[in-house]
Amino acid sequence: MGELLAGRVVVVTGAGSGIGRSEALEIARQGAKVVVADLGVALDGSPESGSAARAVVAEIADAGGEAIACQEDVGDWDGSKRIVDSAIDAFGGLDVIVNNAGILRDKMMFNMDEDDFDAVIRVHLKGTFSLTRWASIHWRGRHKAGLANDGRIINTCSPAGLYGSAGQANYSAAKAGIAAMTIGAARELGRYGVTANAISPVARTRMTATLGRGAATTEGDGWDPRSPDNVAPLVAWLASTESADVTGQVFEVGGGSVGVAEGWRHGPTADKGARWDPVELGPTVRKLVADAYQVPVPGGGANRRN
Structure with missing residues (x-):
């Protein structure tokens, strides 16, 4: 196991598959104790078996790491609190939250109904806010008690949120809101020893499969530029104590590329x-x-x- 995140306690939402799973595995590999938070639903948010989180926990345990599963609904106000509480109860604290959970209800605007819009906003945008809210209460309480924090908020944006995407008005709006919320969180929580950054990943997941981007693209040397595993190293570094001077940024990441997205400017x-x-x-x-x-x-x- 690595030492980059030794002693850190990290919550990763949407960690049952795709990018979230890769993040959870890499974070555990770097020595952190991980709460694998995943409700175990289908891509559109409908019920499924709910076993994905437990499967990832088993992978982490088999590799010598430490993790617990948490099958709470991040879009539920009290459910988000229970995710934060599960980290504190199991591991004695909380250092990092990685907001990754999301669903898709892709339709053109003239076909999208109210539930399609509300459901996506609820999971992506409200879910990111809710978990951040409860985590920030924990960190603020520690600060008021005279305890030092080295907290991290790592949110998941998307190229759709930065540049727009046809047929994804709900998803694009949610991801754009997450990018703006990240900058606001960085400004609000810096005084409490907490940084906030976001990633805009490009990788092959079950979400991109709906856009015809699901095929593997392994090159001759066995490296797959579209693998979600390529996103995880940046998230692991942002979760570490080494990133304390980096906040309020949105990073574009995919394959072997890492870049800083420049936001709205005059x-x-x-x-x-x-x-x-x-x-x-x-x-x-x-x-x-x-x-x-x-x-x-x-x-x-x-x-x-x-």
């Missing part, structure tokens, strides 16, 4: 110094758009940031 501006007349805005707006920074879109092309 672009070209025209100031008339008086109220605009609508009929004179056309040429001004078109020039502003033409001069604006263009955000690359995965798969080619660009969206103008305007």
Whole structure:
């Protein structure tokens, strides 16, 4: 077992499969005690066997690590508290939360119903907030008691949240909200010894399989650039004490690539110094758009940031 995370207690949600599973396994491999939190539902949130978390715990135990399973609903207010409590009860504390749980209900806007929208927002956005809220109460309480924290919040965003995605208005909105929430959490919780960062991963999971990206892409040397295992090393490092000076960032990660995503920033501006007349805005707006920074879109092309 590694030493990077020795003595750390880490909660990973959505850890029964895909990226969450890879994160949990790597975090345990680096010496942390892990709460494998996964409700065990289907991709759309419907009930399944619920055994995924226990299977990952067994993998960790077989490799010499220490972990427990927690099958709570992260989108449930009290369920999120029970996830935090399970870490404290089992391991005596909590150092890191990795918010990864999510579902998909992909539809075009004109076909998406209220439940499709609400269900995705509930798991991704509310679930990320709820777990963060209960963890931050724990860390704030320690701070008020004179105890030092070296806490970490690691959230999961998506290229869909950074750049938008057709047919995923609910998912894109949730992931964009998570990116913004991460920056807010970094500003709020720094005084309590807690950092907050997010990742925007590109990897093959059951979610990407719905988009036709499920095939393995193993290269001649046996390395698979699309494997979710490639995302886990960055998450493990962000969970460590070495990352204490890194906060409020969104990292793009996949294959062998790690990058920092640059968020919204002020672009070209025209100031008339008086109220605009609508009929004179056309040429001004078109020039502003033409001069604006263009955000690359995965798969080619660009969206103008305007």
